[in-house]
Amino acid sequence: xxxxxxxASDQLEVMRLHVDAALEALxxxxxxxxxxxxxxxxxSMLLAGGKRLRPLLILLAHEIAGGQDAxxxxxxxxxxxxxxxxxxxxDDINDEASMRRGVETIHSRAGLAKAVxxxxxxxxxxxxxGGRYEEKIVxxxxxxxADIAVAEFHQLDHVLNLxxxxxxxxxxxxxxxxxxxxxxxxxxxxxAGLSEQQAAGLGRFGMELGVAFQxxxxxxxxxxxxxxxxxxxxxxIEGKMTLPLIHALTLSHGKERQRxxxxxxxxxxxxxxxxxxxxxxxxxxxxxxxxxxxxxxRAVLELDAxxxxxxxxxxxxxxxxxxxxxx
Amino acid sequence: xxxxxxxASDQLEVMRLHVDAALEALxxxxxxxxxxxxxxxxxSMLLAGGKRLRPLLILLAHEIAGGQDAxxxxxxxxxxxxxxxxxxxxDDINDEASMRRGVETIHSRAGLAKAVxxxxxxxxxxxxxGGRYEEKIVxxxxxxxADIAVAEFHQLDHVLNLxxxxxxxxxxxxxxxxxxxxxxxxxxxxxAGLSEQQAAGLGRFGMELGVAFQxxxxxxxxxxxxxxxxxxxxxxIEGKMTLPLIHALTLSHGKERQRxxxxxxxxxxxxxxxxxxxxxxxxxxxxxxxxxxxxxxRAVLELDAxxxxxxxxxxxxxxxxxxxxxx
Numbered sequence: 207x208x209x210x211x212x213x214a215s216d217q218l219e220v221m222r223l224h225v226d227a228a229l230e231a232l233x234x235x236x237x238x239x240x241x242x243x244x245x246x247x248x249x250s251m252l253l254a255g256g257k258r259l260r261p262l263l264i265l266l267a268h269e270i271a272g273g274q275d276a277x278x279x280x281x282x283x284x285x286x287x288x289x290x291x292x293x294x295x296x297d298d299i300n301d302e303a304s305m306r307r308g309v310e311t312i313h314s315r316a317g318l319a320k321a322v323x324x325x326x327x328x329x330x331x332x333x334x335x336g337g338r339y340e341e342k343i344v345x346x347x348x349x350x351x352a353d354i355a356v357a358e359f360h361q362l363d364h365v366l367n368l369x370x371x372x373x374x375x376x377x378x379x380x381x382x383x384x385x386x387x388x389x390x391x392x393x394x395x396x397x398a399g400l401s402e403q404q405a406a407g408l409g410r411f412g413m414e415l416g417v418a419f420q421x422x423x424x425x426x427x428x429x430x431x432x433x434x435x436x437x438x439x440x441x442x443i444e445g446k447m448t449l450p451l452i453h454a455l456t457l458s459h460g461k462e463r464q465r466x467x468x469x470x471x472x473x474x475x476x477x478x479x480x481x482x483x484x485x486x487x488x489x490x491x492x493x494x495x496x497x498x499x500x501x502x503x504r505a506v507l508e509l510d511a512x513x514x515x516x517x518x519x520x521x522x523x524x525x526x527x528x529x530x531x532x533x
Numbered sequence: 534x535x536x537x538x539x540x541a542s543d544q545l546e547v548m549r550l551h552v553d554a555a556l557e558a559l560x561x562x563x564x565x566x567x568x569x570x571x572x573x574x575x576x577s578m579l580l581a582g583g584k585r586l587r588p589l590l591i592l593l594a595h596e597i598a599g600g601q602d603a604x605x606x607x608x609x610x611x612x613x614x615x616x617x618x619x620x621x622x623x624d625d626i627n628d629e630a631s632m633r634r635g636v637e638t639i640h641s642r643a644g645l646a647k648a649v650x651x652x653x654x655x656x657x658x659x660x661x662x663g664g665r666y667e668e669k670i671v672x673x674x675x676x677x678x679a680d681i682a683v684a685e686f687h688q689l690d691h692v693l694n695l696x697x698x699x700x701x702x703x704x705x706x707x708x709x710x711x712x713x714x715x716x717x718x719x720x721x722x723x724x725a726g727l728s729e730q731q732a733a734g735l736g737r738f739g740m741e742l743g744v745a746f747q748x749x750x751x752x753x754x755x756x757x758x759x760x761x762x763x764x765x766x767x768x769x770i771e772g773k774m775t776l777p778l779i780h781a782l783t784l785s786h787g788k789e790r791q792r793x794x795x796x797x798x799x800x801x802x803x804x805x806x807x808x809x810x811x812x813x814x815x816x817x818x819x820x821x822x823x824x825x826x827x828x829x830x831r832a833v834l835e836l837d838a839x840x841x842x843x844x845x846x847x848x849x850x851x852x853x854x855x856x857x858x859x860x
């Protein structure tokens with residue numbers, strides 16, 4: 207994977223292209239095996255772009271851990287991307303989302319029944335790729351996916367629940383977003399031959415980065431960023447209790463808290479400026495930003511256990527990218 | 534697993550109880566790991582009964598193949614039951630079924646979003662159990678699940694399609710019902726240490742038995758059997774093109790075919806007697822029965838490759854049970 211002489215961002219882009227090519231080859235093989243429409247629908251979503259953040263983290267974690275041959279970890283990287291896409295396909299059903307990665311969602315195109323099955327197909331392809339690895343790695347994958355399910359249940363139960371605590375929020379984020387980052391990096395370390403203890407350090411790196419990543423996502427949703435590919439405030443519309451809202455509800459009192467609660471419970475884009483004023487009055491966006499920095503710092507500290515390398519530099523570049531997304 | 538002195542049916546019942554106990558232990562462990570409501574909902578469906586036909590076939594195939602220790606194959610048996618239950622949970626969403634295994638379906642109790650996630654959780658638990666086996670076994674599991682998805686797409690595309698051919702029907706049945714029987718028996722043979730070629734014989738046994746099993750299911754649906762736990766003609770109501778219907782549509786002409794088509798396209802329980810008369814006129818039920826016997830005979834022939842054993846006797850007992858269900 208060494209591409210000496212290229213800028214960090216170009217090196218990451220080269221890796222991303224490798225991931226894309228491997229995903230395309232996988233889909234091509236399935237189509238040749240007569241997987242037909244289910245493979246076509248899944249391919250359209252899988253190959254519609256996306257940052258490939260999870261596969262990149264896995265490839266880099268493997269190299270940081272001393273892995274020499276990217277081919278030995280590529281199936282793991284693809285497995286996590288397939289599973290991630292599976293959760294997106296199933297999430298979009300519930301969120302009634304019509305667009306994802308710039309293309310029409312599968313349930314919009316092919317209906318509920320086929321979207322459920324398509325998500326299953328993506329899960330199964332992911333686990334099929336995992337089969338070549340040791341039992342402990344498959345167990346990490348399965349635990350990660352089971353934790354996603356548990357976190358999604360919690361998230362559904364907390365929709366529009368104004369009593370959601372920061373602990374509830376972090377537990378959901380750890381299960382749904384950060385858990386896969388953690389498991390992917392942890393497993394990549396094991397593939398590279400690290401001890402369980404060393405690999406767990408990469409897992410903690412992934413967990414901290416994942417929490418920061420989700421916090422930034424929540425901030426971008428409020429600030430409105432076209433890179434998100436959805437309208438600003440989409441989380442608020444869906445009733446998702448993100449940390450800035452939870453923080454503001456905790457700190458506000460009297461009429462202000464009532465007004466904040468009313469806006470959240472029946473959100474309309476016209477309320478946007480007022481919502482932002484209320485969030486700023488309790489410094490809730492700054493609070494979330496501080497947490498982003500804290501988690502990113504903790505992530506970077508975990509990398510100190512590993513020798514300096516080109517891969518480690520690239521990983522720090524990715525870490526900065528997560529930070530910069532909301533600047 | 535030897536329980537000398539017991540009747541075959543009692544021996545199978547003892548095995549079934551072992552499977553139930555292992556499933557209960559698995560769920561118990563997940564609940565202790567704070568899997569919460571998703572585990573509870575899945576447990577209620579998983580432990581609501583069911584014939585445990587897939588796990589029994591896997592345990593017996595393993596023993597027929599010379600496997601000495603049932604514990605080494607039990608996780609595989611559970612994995613197939615978990616995956617089977619996952620497909621039921623997701624199928625029931627699309628079929629809008631309100632009852633399954635005598636309990637309320639998960640989507641009826643907890644809504645669409647949670648039912649989708651619960652099915653995912655069951656899939657993931659199944660693959661997690663598969664992680665202890667060699668790559669070729671995990672690949673068999675993944676291929677089997679991917680084939681289920683492909684077959685389910687075909688089935689959806691053939692709903693109320695009066696031009697569905699017997700080949701279409703068999704391809705759907707092989708993917709959705711018989712494939713898991715085949716993969717389970719094949720994988721069980723590999724776990725017992727059979728060569729790929731020998732294990733494939735057990736796979737063919739499972740495939741033939743699975744086709745016969747589905748044909749009997751289709752006949753029971755038409756004859757109305759309370760053991761099915763759903764009203765007679767449910768398949769016809771759902772627009773599923775089963776072999777008796779396909780056969781009758783092929784052989785009928787003129788007004789009779791038109792009437793048959795009308796009944797199928799807008800089925801009502803009041804049309805039931807007339808539908809049965811039309812099916813009998815083309816001998817379509819007898820035709821399906823002959824196919825059941827043919828596939829069961831082929832299944833039994835595959836077992837000839839293995840030495841006589843108590844497990845083989847029990848497997849023949851299971852084979853007869855499939856046959857007797859519709860007598």
